[in-house]
Amino acid sequence: MDLSAINPILLIAALMSAATPILLAATGELVVEKAGILNLGVEGMMIIGAICGFAVAVESGSPVTGFVAAAAGGAVLSLLFALLTQLTLANQVASGLALTLFGLGLSALLGQGYVGVKPPSMPDISFGFLSDLPVIGPIIFGHDPVLYFGLMLVAAVWAVLRFTRAGLVLRAVGENHDAAHALGYKVIRVRTLAIMFGGACAGMGGAYISLIRVPQWTEGMTAGVGWIALALVVFASWKPWRVLLGAYLFGGITQLQLNLQGAGVAIPVEYLAMSPYLITIVVLVILSADKSAAPGSLGRPFHASG
Amino acid sequence: MTALLSLSGLTKAYPGVVANDDVSLEIAPGEVHALLGENGAGKSTLVKMIYGLVKPDQGEMRMRGEAFTPAEPRAARASGVGMVFQHFSLFDALTVAENIALGMENAPAMRALSEQIRQVSDTYGLPLAPDRTVGDLSAGERQRVEIIRCLLQEPKLLIMDEPTSVLTPQEVEILFETLRKLSSEGTAILYISHKLEEIRTLCDAATILRLGKVVGTCVPRETTARDMAEMMVGKVLATPTRAGHSPGEPVLKLSGLSRASPSAFGMPLRDITLTLRRGEVLGIGGVAGNGQDELLAALSGEMISPAGMIAFKGADIGTAGPDARRRLGILAAPEERLGHAAAPDMTLTENAMLTGAEREGLVRNGFLNWPAARDFAERIISTFDVRTPGPGNAARSLSGGNLQKFVIGREVLQRPEVLVVNQPTWGVDASAAAAIRQALLDLATGGAAVIVISQDLDELMEISDRFAALNEGRLSEPLPAQGLSVEQIGLMMGGAHGMEVAHV
Structure with missing residues (x-):
């Protein structure tokens, strides 16, 4: 066992990268749930994003185009969910589960020609001399643009939900859709847009795995990250900054346990592997003990009458 | 006096039922007009048409002589129609000020809005703190949120759908004071209720609906509650009677x-x-x-x-x-x-x-x-x-x-x-x-x-x-x-x- 092999600076830098797929997907799902929709299809939208992003990046040679395609792919798949739940009033839980299964299958089909292909890599942003600073250089100024985009997205979602009229209308629709309808707000339109936003975020989260984290394509490579993102939203009490905290905690422990495995710590690998899930959920459960409730209309179907 | 709002020949049919059939009525500025009728007489459908939630199949609405066809509540609000719902259309998890902002077309910044809310609540004697969460309020306070939401738009016509059904007698008194003040300032009020005594104390005129049709109008102050009830029902009301009896064993x-x-x-x-x-x-x-x-x-x-x-x-x-x-x-x-x-x-x-x-x-x-x-x-x-x-x-x-x-x-x-x-x-x-x-x-x-x-x-x-x-x-x-x-x-x-x- 050699704990000195673990470099804390590299560990922190790596956890930020490990957390980004969850962060992107959970932030999107937070907006969806704030609008009163429970979309359990995050995993499916992520894997579709992963293959769309991968394929387009390989064909075009541009990882940025790949991310745009991943967002579009996730959003298009989420439109299927919007169609089922908003227009035909299908059950949201069943539709979300179906979306995940469909996404996993479709992505395997789309990805058949891409197994073993290497995607173009996305360069880190250069901050000039800042990137060379000791300690904070690699931690703060040594990442790819999508990671910074994820952080800005959290801040933007927080600010929009809290300070803008669009955010207020979104929260109102999620809190009481009948009242929002009576006031003349377009409940279905708002929700469809929120679902598409969630799909785009999940798609980018998936592409982050296939283009930056791993970089290659394998079937089912999202490996349950979408489900963690879903749980994160609930345990974070629908608060954007807590989603960030939860995602970094999860990413951090994932990275730490990998390092511990590498260092040969005398704990069975199975315990180490389950630790990120366990610790993230315990911490967020303790945090969510304060008075904070789910959006009032979460998961309830809306049908305009009268 | 020219009518503020005049409806003529409004008809609205749903599958299997005609909710409103050739309904006409006029409301003058400052008038408190009661809309009376049994459950299912078509009162709610009528006000939903005025508020733009439902489109009439036939007939015409005029606001100050001009054609008035609100496509949605937003348009009705812009024309000066405010509505307080029977089942409050409020958001429990949001604050009073946020709830009010949602009902306004051009809501000012939160701080300015809170100030306006305080002013209006003082003017009309409706105490209300803008930063409280609506979920913690009593029924009477919740209704005040709705009323203030309407008043901030300076409505010409305020529609109230059974406003007193959830209020204590003291809260009813406060509400009536507010409504009288509004009416004296020229705001017309369309008041839906089936509490006839309330209508007799508050309203200047009444239109009575039965099965979607207007069956009569009256001046509530000069009409007994019993007569109004009989117009609503369309038959002579039987006072409950019972045969003489003597109580039996415990x-x-x-x-x-x-x-x-x-x-x-x-x-x-x-x-x-x-x-x-x-x-x-x-x-x-x-x-x-x-x-x-x-x-x-x-x-x-x-x-x-x-x-x-x-x-x-x-x-x-x-x-x-x-x-x-x-x-x-x-x-x-x-x-x-x-x-x-x-x-x-x-x-x-x-x-x-x-x-x-x-x-x-x-x-x-x-x-x-x-x-x-x-x-x-x-x-x-x-x-x-x-x-x-x-x-x-x-x-x-x-x-x-x-x-x-x-x-x-x-x-x-x-x-x-x-x-x-x-x-x-x-x-x-x-x-x-x-x-x-x-x-x-x-x-x-x-x-x-x-x-x-x-x-x-x-x-x-x-x-x-x-x-x-x-x-x-x-x-x-x-x-x-x-x-x-x-x-x-x-x-x-x-x-x-x-x-x-x-x-x-």
């Missing part, structure tokens, strides 16, 4: 019933002693929240009492649960229709099964007899004139008055020996209320003992043989209802216990 005895309330904000019952006789109607009055719900729960068996406090025909039943009491013939209809008296999302047949299983023999060896339950539900529907397409409809789909008829009818048809009802005609229109009261009286004539708990003193005086009042969980000595003066009732409700009546 059936139910409460001796020193004292129980803590099961709810955190409830009122404990304190030392209630009472003897109920066969064939009598005991009316129990009192301001809401003085132990009414707890008394009903203690009698129905929802709340178990220690031995020795409740006796039915000499047998102690305090420790028996609701089913055991139903078997004996002690039935109850609680106040809250949706969620207590009836399960909202279950059908009428299922709801009939829920309380009728014991006495109607709807269960055999643990298996449910659905055909019998459906027959029972159909019997309730036809006997009590419940307006619904059939027993397969969910309880939630019925209007309040219709569901109330169903809930009361369900218990009455089970031939109770003792029936306890709480607020039997709350939110029910005049003819349905008369039918429910008549059913209760007929039940008593048939030999059952009936306890009617109600906020409506007129109702209690009309049907009770004896009257008692609940105050802080104590029950006053029951007195013969006949000849009881308003002062005596007031003293009983105010808590003057055991007051002897000096003059008989």
